[in-house]
Amino acid sequence: MINTQHIGTPAKRVDGRAKVAGTAKYAAEFEAPGLTHGVVISSAITKGRIKKIDAGEALRLKGVLQVFSHQNRTKLADFDKSYSDLDSPPGAPFRPFYDDKIQFAQQPVALVVAESYELARYAALLVKIEYEQEPFEADFENRIGQAYAPEEYNSTPPPEPWGDADVAYSKAENQLEVEYFHPSQHHNPMEMHASTVRWEGDGRITVYDKIQGALNSQKYIMGVFGLAKEDVRVLSPFVGGAFGSGLRPQYQLFMAVMAALELKRSVKVVLTRQQMFSFGHRPKTLQRFSLGAAADGELRAIRHDVFAETSKFEDYQEDVVIWPGVLYKCENVKLSHKLVPLDVYTPLDMRAPGGTTGILGLECAMDELAYKAGLDPLEFRLKNYSEKDGNEGIPFSSKELRECYRQGAEKFGWYKRKKEPRSMKEGHNLIGWGMAHGAWEAKQKEASAKAILRVDGGLVVSSATGDIGTGTYTIMTQIAAETLGLPLEKVEFKLGDTSLPKAPLEGGSWTASSVGSAVKAVCDKLGQKLLELAQEKEGSPFAEVKFDEVEFRNEQMRLVKDPSIAIAVTELLRQNKMDSIKAKVNAQPAKEQQSKWARYSHSAVFAEVKVDEDLGTIKVTRVVSAIAGGRILNPQTARSQILGGVVWGIGMALEEYSVMDPQQGRFINHDLAEYHVPVNADVQDVEVIFVEENDTVVNPIGAKGLGEIGIVSVAPAIANAIFHATGRRVRELPITLDKLL
């Protein structure tokens, strides 16, 4: 792409107006004739069985239609495979209403369906449920001895050891053995999970679901209820944040569909904020490091052993231990990742799953080692800079991390830093400066798209991807407009609909890369068709021209070498008496070429904290985040994504914590008053720098994706800054004031 009319320019969100004006509809906002409302009853116990459900009093209320539970459920699929979805870890997926067993706190045990939401909510209180309790295991620390390595992987298995980490460690002049602890955290998007199922008659349904990929909901419904594809259409045009919580279909979808099929009515089910703590979460994780460095600070040995929470029915995994090999040069590395089974719901991918956790531990531990070796933390990282991916032994397709360090450090003023902890002070506040670096995978997945250019000049491009608020609508519109030389207003991008061409789940930072490549390819294909149309005309100046000799600009196709030879694209359709012209593509990653290269985005984050030396209160006063994420498609939405990552990193470092009471077996701070995320007053000066990379390996559009790279190194930079301010290492998140008193 030579043109840069749209790509790389800061376009406003194309869906911004609809969102602000309230015309953008979310799953819980859709209506249907005769819509009924379902309210979920959550288990009051953590483990055991349901002895009895008495719904008599609820059912006697006028307007209450049914109380569903395991006792009167629809016939469901028999095999685990039917319940698995596109993001299922190995194991047996949870089956709502399958039998009387209770496997985790707040497990859904019944659904009350009534003519109004208020009535259903009231009736839910009248359903009497008797339980038989069994002892449960919810105490992570006590269960670490039971940890096991999974038999089957759906993540990257821990890379095989290289060198001899134990021997190298024992010989290293600087040795460090530390443990870092990361608590459970819940995604808590602003929009609660919701499904509205419209009964279309004859067993057909249209579903509005909160999901990061409508195709996943469709697959799940087909599998569980045995429905045919043509009978289930799922739409998810807008998602009010998800952060991974919408990767897997959640149980409200199951309930709304079952009720609709049984009652032959339209049904809406919306979870409460408390119920948002009843399914997947970022797992509690303990990381043990043994790090060895030579006297001059050169890394000699890395051992990274991870213990992470999972449920007793699925082996949830994430890439926690791949980061030492990606981020550091070291000849002796040994890695392990084990799971600790608890009576909880299966953990679930949450923004940069594994990376956020692993890089936190790694970057704090490396900061400790840098101090041991007497090096400035940035100097230490430069000294141990990885020129290739140690896990795979292959070079990076691009890696502008040094430039991120340079620009970030300069903007931050890092070189004025005094190395000694507690060396900077202002009134009651100890000032600390910390840094960390990070990486995230730049993946491309297979994706399809179609495009229709109409004779009125309007272009509609579509793909069954999602937009969870990150700006997918906008960047796809930009890519299409760029490729065919159209103004943004003439392009419409459609997503979130199972009737559209297949796209991967919206996650993993691969949407810009995968769907963007498909959008570019389909627009190129349309362009080729337009060129062929032009060539059909006798005496056409385009007759002998190849596709790479034309360009699309100002709604025209023109010769690159002589732009005065041009024709309006609509004119081409008119000449051929066509209403429109269509194309469809399936864009595949160039796997062979890509496999020769390690493909990652990188970040360097610098943070300043002020810690009240008496009271322990922490303020993050400045953050500079420098990002190498390939080509930046839209600096405005890109910046917003990185800002969001910084805000979340502040929350992760200082606030977020789902408290499991091991005696109750429940997460007990299950509302937004007590589960803290940052407020505006917690976020002060944040600066974002993009160091562009020209990478032709990652995918045809050169974008690496920004969904996750923005968060991974924020919390460790803050934790390291707190050490610099106070001289205290807090190795357990969140870092609250009591840990500094």
Place this chain on the structure above:
Amino acid sequence: MRSFTYTRAKDVPSALQDLSSHQDAKFIAGGTNLLDLMKIDVMKPRHLVDITGLGMKSIEERKGGGLRLGALVTNADTAYHEQVEKRYPLLSHAILAGASAQLRNKATDAGNLLQRTRCYYFYDTATPCNKREPGSGCSAINGYNRNHAILGHSEHCIATHPSDMAVGLAALEATIRVTGPQGEREIPIADFYRLPGDMPQKDTNLGEDEIITAIDLPSRGFADNYAYLKNRDRASYAFALVSVAAGLEMDGDTIKEARIALGGVAHKPWRKPEAEAMLVGKKANRENFMTVADAYVQGAAGFKYNEFKIELARRSIVRALMQAAKIDQ
């Protein structure tokens, strides 16, 4: 949420009449806490008497000095009232340290005083809680008790009162004016709240058949030397781990009178007049403040997750007094 009946009262006598003639009735004004608790089935009134039509929405001068805050003045209108800001900045600051702007616009002054605890277990009906369900047990004592009491707790309940405003009023020695079937009476704020004892379900000494009509502020507002210091887990919209309202009456650098009230540490705003008295006639300096801080936390007993509050309270008292006395070191 359970169904309930609803009436709107025109005046205080009819509000009291409505309340007493219905079973399990509650007054509702701003509803910022009550409605949340009803939605999660923690509070289950069968009847609500809407008192927003009763007037009591003005702030007036009292004879002999002081201000009278109508029970239904919003927290925002109180905090930003010219006379409150000028004469009782301690109260303004305390109110503005609580909740969010949206909540303060809706919540009333009397309602603020009557908000319920933020104990996690009180909010989770699947767990035992003596305050919610007397006799069921206390989950917090051996559970996650980070935001719980270090002073005045009992074996039945270790909850704290979450109001910031009440801590400010305790330091100012405000009086709560109430009306019941027997007529009006005044309750000094020091006697308004209760310790949990063996009846943690009862937060205050307000009678079941009474209504708060106003809050009286005495003439002395400590406007020259005051501080409201709130420690919490984020910069805004979080309840206090420990808060301190401090007011000093100074003569040069000598203290004539000191008021110290702690929030987030007990079932009520915590004062210890005999410790305050230790400062009278003393110089305002760190050493003297440390002595009084030590005295304030004497007898405090923490639990597994809130032991830190004792030291935090000590340091916060010193800091707040330093701020009130306008000394840096």
